[in-house]
Amino acid sequence: MKKLFLMLCVCSCHLMMSAAGLTVTNLRVDGALRPLGVGQEQPIFTWTVEDGGLKGVKQQSFRVDVYSNPRCSKRVWTSRNQQGSTSWTLGPELDCDGTVYYWRVTAWDNKGRQCISKISSFIMGMKDLGWSDAKWLKGNRQDWERQDGATVLRKQFTVQGKKILKARLFASALGVFDVYMNGQRLGREDHEGNYVYDELKAGCVDYRTVVPYMTFDVTDIIKKGNNMIGAQLTNGWWSGDIAANVYKKPDLAFMAKIYIMFSDSTETAFVTDNTWEVNNCGPVLYGDIYNGETYDARRDYAWTSVGNQSSGWKPAELYQGKVDSISAFYGPSTMIRPQYEQTVKKVTVWEGTKQTGTTYGAINVKSTPLLDGKKGFVLHKGETAIFDLGQNMVGWPELTVQGNSGAEITCHFGEALNDDGSEAHVNDGPAGSVYTKNLRTAKATLRYILKGDAKGETYHPTQTYFGFRYVSMTASEDVTIIDLKGQVVGADIDEYGTFECSDESVNQLYQNIRWSARGNFLSIPTDCPQRDERLGWTGDTQIFSRAACYSADMRTFYRKWMRDLRSCQREDGAVPDVAPLGRYGNYGNAGWGDAIIIVPWTVYSMYDDTEILDENFDAMTHYMSWLQSNIDDAYSFNGAGTEYGDWLAFEELDPRYVSVCYYAYVADLMARISIVLGKDEEPDQYNALSSAIREEFRKRYVIGHHLTHKSQSAYVLALHFNMLEDEIDYENAKKELREKIVSNGYKLTTGFLGTAYLCPTLSEYDMNDLAYDLLLQTQQPSWLYEVNHGATTVWERWDSFTEGEGFNKHEWNMNSQNHYANGVIAEWLYRDMLGMGADYEDAGFHHIVLAPKPDMRSESELPPGQKRIDWARGSFMTPYGLFSSEWRRDKDGKIHYTFEIPFNCKATFYRTMPTGTVLPMELETGKWSF
Template identity: 40%
Template sequence: MEKIFDNAKFIYTEFDNYFDPKEKAWGAPRPRLYQHTEIAEGSGLPMFASNFEIGSDGKTELFFSALGIVDIYINGKRVGNDEMKPGWTNYHKRALYYNYDVSDFVGRGKNRILAVVSSGWYSGRIVGDYYGGNNPAFIANIIHNGESILTTNENWEATVGGSVRTADIWDGEYYDATQDSYAKISTVGYDSAEWGKAEICDYFNGVLTPFVGPTVQVRDELSLRSKAMTVYDGIRYNGSNYGEINICANPESFPLTLKKGQILIIDLEQEMVGWAKLTLKGARGTTVNVHYAEFLNDSGEISRGNDGAKGSLYTINLRSALAKEIYILSGDGEETYRPTFTFYGYRYVQISAENDIEITDFISEVVGSVTEEIGTVETSNELVNKLISNTLWGQRGNYLSVPTDCPQRDERYGWTGDAQAFSVTAAYNANVRDFFRKWMQDARDAQSDEGAYSEVIPRSGCCSAENEAGWTDVGIIVPYNMYVMYNDIELLNDHYDSMEKYIAQLIEKFGMAGANARFGDWLAYDQCDKTFISSAYFVHDLDLMIKMSGVLGKNDRAEHYKELRKQAYAYFVENYMRDGKLIGQTQTDKIIVLAFDLVDGDYAKELADELVEQIKTNGNRLSTGFLGTYNLCTTLSKYGKDKMAYTLLMQRNEPSWLYSIDQGATTIWERWNSYTKENGFGDVGMNSFNHYAYGSVVEWMYRYMAGIEPGTPGFGTVILQPRVDTRTAEELPDGQKRMTYAKASYKSGAGLIESEWHSENGFTYKCTVPVTAELRLPIFGEKFTVNGVEHGFDEYEIKDGCALIGLAPGEYVFEEK
């Protein structure tokens, strides 16, 4: 444990949660927990308080951590802007601590601190009793002018109570504003005579280490207002199983009065992650119910998967997660509430109350890890632009302490397959270097003693399988991708021993076959041999280990992995090729071997041609799942098949990226057909409307469509390779038009990179580079100008239909004639 906490102890107080942590929670409704149940009132949350004195001016620092989610108040003020503190880690191994400068919160004389701790990721339903199912706990040290003046110990006051009566990440929050507020409880002189004393926690055996990565905050610049509102007051018969809502008003703005018996549904027209911030007026003790959902029921028909009346919230896909709030009004004029110990994934917010209330303001606050958004892409196709937006919103919502698979149902885990498939796209969209440094620390903590990574990171009460091909390879793939995108050699150094352990135990358990073949190409319409994925990914892992060993100067280890690679590739050839040809014939088979360079020369070109023809035969549609899809368009362009990449990008039939947009998607969905206008809702057992993995096509848009790619790691040099849509009228599928414009920017560590092309009236290419770059300029004419100066293509090396032009840092405009 860090020396800063040498004299501090984790403290707790006895706390009865509202559920049995030993019961399996994930994926299975509980008798009292299903989508139409309200969150129950509990007895409050564990609270810890202490008075302390300061005798002089100066700098006062607060060091703290928690087993659970903690919120802190000093002298009536909430401390800090961070949410969901201290973040999710494997509590068997580690908890993170924060350090705040609280000089502005304290003064000479008496002061008072209060910490409120919910079960959170430590002992909430999301993990059950995986970390022991123990009471939430808190540890702190206050240092003034370099001297410790207060540490947590058995002399702290402790009780269970306060305004938050129930809190759970999956289920939501119950807040009673008639109870004393945390601000009041944290003021000097507060009467805590009936409180008990804290007890010393002896069940945390991990280490306390400084917080790493971006903190979770309300991202005010992204928060949303209502786009449309509906008020209804009951259900009327429409011939369907559930009927339809009886609409009585469509308010256009706030403030508004909501009558007893009426229900307000707010449509944000955008799926997001966070919570509603409400400003209300009403009688003391009035109960306000707030519900969240991703979709509305479209017909009231069970045959279309509806779980309620047409126009009402569709919530059965949340499975056992309640995702709700109850707020009890204090009656003290205008009052504002938003949750603290949970978050929701939603597009729609529903509000009702047991008495008349006035809603004076509403804002939907976006909550997530604060990763600076450093990339932009736009095109001449508005549906593609919507796809780009949907992908970014999916990333914003699911990058919350860990890269979750989805943010709304009884899951929200750090699924490794989703994260590795999307990691390069994520790094183009935002600065995720520190986010992944934190998560790779989580990966090392999740690693078994033998060296196996788990399928979700951090480990939790379920989904704890190890060595899953394409998933647990994340411990190799993500560090390499972060090296390429950020030149993050520090991460390679920190993580290298862990990667070696992973590879060694794979060989010990599976020989040269690779990891378990459980998932294969998850959710593919045409599934390949799952063991093929295991073998191909193992060879790929070894290729990356060779490269990373070389980067770190570990040449002996590089030679070691070269030898292992020969053996693994021999196994691959023996089992998945016959007479020099690939046995498997799905799209994914061909994509993976081409992406991972498992074939080369003429046969690679032959396979690329076969892949294009196979896609054409399938109606110009993909048939891939998570692993095949993220490699699809980049592999096509790698082999010069840009025309098919564009055709797939702008396909609107199922399955395709634009198909879900035509069905109403505002983020990326878990399934290509999670909802269809023709048939309704998909399989309720696994049907998330915010599941970012398929958004990995945006990587292709940056790298190939706009053409921004690192020439050396971290964009020390740049490759500009704009791939223009050159499909002729005869080559365009029915309903498609050529892309005539693409523009991207990327704020690399070296500086801003911009790339833009127009092809409607001739060809114009504009770029900005902060470092030396190689431009691979496509040739459409005989001559061109650079910043107005004419040049001939014969001045440059020509390769694959492009002129190779060296650029010094600067801004350029190329026009071809």
């Protein structure tokens, strides 16, 4: 092994010298670094080429080679030399039996330089045929009222005394599962060699159509002789309240297969069958997505070790339900993300209340102890400790405590504190206590029963998650609280976007947006992470999708979610409001169902991923056929349904107006998509359709060159989707939109859909000053009102909380403080403020539309209390490498620009001159300053 390592080092040094700065990095298979269990027989290979910022350099050609051994001496496939600058290719059909493959990329640039990447690897999954002998074993769902232990299953098996060449475990479940072998919880090595765990396996999917399986490399865990495998099951997204309307709270189930190949090429396998045992003796007494976890540390996982003689085991029952399809897990794993871990900023211990003349009074504070992770403090029976983590986050707490065996700690979670203890402010407890009213029926409760270790014990849950900033803790008897940390849990997505500017409130807004996305990207793109919802709302997803792609690598995450969405599409073509189907939601609503077209288009334009267009094209056309069937006596082009309209807007707008605008938009996108995919007839058909929709729109909503609907969103949608006919129409709409905003004190009134296009439309139609006016507004409704009132994530509503009035009175039960939809302004920060635009005809930023729009307002034009933004900078990772943009105003008022154009890319820089004219300049790869 050491010789191989030295040989690779020597080769790498030689290549680095010969390439003179050219490197090939970021090798991914189906979007993942060194993945386990690749399910696609033809994986997609991607990579990044870097050149040190030299100008005018691009990839001339590439070759991908796949090998069966790490020495790269046995090649099983080659792409051969391919001309062009693309950084992805479709791989070959490969054996799906847990085989490990090794691969590398060779790239040549236009300067004649060659570079070979380091070797990477991936492990294939298993074909459906391989499950033929395995049986689904039954597990019991957990009830809140009867927390008598999660189902655990186990099997002792014997391996003959031959050298093991490779061993794989393939495991699947209906419900959340964990697997153990020889007393060890199974995880995997990440690309840096750390042993990590995938949490909440195997995620949220449409179980009606496909059940995912996970792959584990157990080569170094299985030993000669006796071995023990164990599994634990909880409700998850299958049998909990979160999907009760879909699956009706059925039994849980588990299936697994252990595949072993020996050095003499012989094979053996062990599968789930009626020789397995079942029990409820594990430490997890209860686990549910909405309601939390109960954990008894007096129990342990000894039952997963060889020779364990614990009592109560019975023969496992076979699951009697039907499972239609099993497929390899796809998408980013859900993991603890240690780089975002939060520490406690303040501890408040209280007992009893003080009368303040309000409904509940105020908490009676006894102490504010320090939490240093060493000595800790004693939480007495009858007291409540509130831990403020300083950041609204998603995940769970890691507790370190010391106390008697059997002592029970109970934690509740909230995003905010009750502000004055009154019902008038929609409080649900004394001022200063943790506010939980907005969780609705989600119990979101963590119970931990101590085992009584005198040295202390550390625990975090694994069967649930919470959205919270504050933890409220009580104990059944005196216990010592040594430490509490906030472990962030979410999709393992690379977050590479950066943004900052001269205004600290805007910087905080950007961080709030990132934290909302981070918390709601957990297996699927959820609306909120705390209440009894946490669903993949399609409208929220589509409006935020481009903003998300600027901040993080969303390609695989969205491709996985699009599979969920397709599986939920109705036979007539209608698209659901949520995917996978869940507790709430309907079908066929404008701005929501249109996600089936908008999200794939966004991913394509941001990553040059034609596969996502091809995968979804049939579903898109099916949806368009359904839209075309929605006619009435008066009009032929109505678009989708009108249940939501411009959701949560401060001004009313006819939902049908919204649906017609979106209909025209998706017709345009279908024409573009058809061109990209090389369709012959569809582009003309969809272009004709979009023209007809717009013509009818003008008959319905335009009289005498003026729109009949006068809300901010009405103007924004008409302008952004090009619904008007002539220059007079557009000039009137621009003028009236400006008047609407100015007369409203430079405050917005838009809802989810209007907000998505508000600032981009203003910048597009030469009203960039108003975009800055709205961004920097601090009065409600505005983005910075939230920031200035302590928000650390994006609120669901513009008036989720109002100073002097408390929490929203009218919709307290739909009042999340972690809802990324209105964070769509991040797209404007990147695309308009910094000018980092994609060219839809040359996708993936292969050609960049570089049109920064600095804050050019004069001092006399600034609304009261605002200051001009004097500099801004940001960056993100394109498929071809890092792209950065910066502008800065000097003391004389001149704007200076600095850009870095990624390898393989070119840009057209639209520079605004002092005279107001726009001068286009062509830029090649490299660093530029003006």
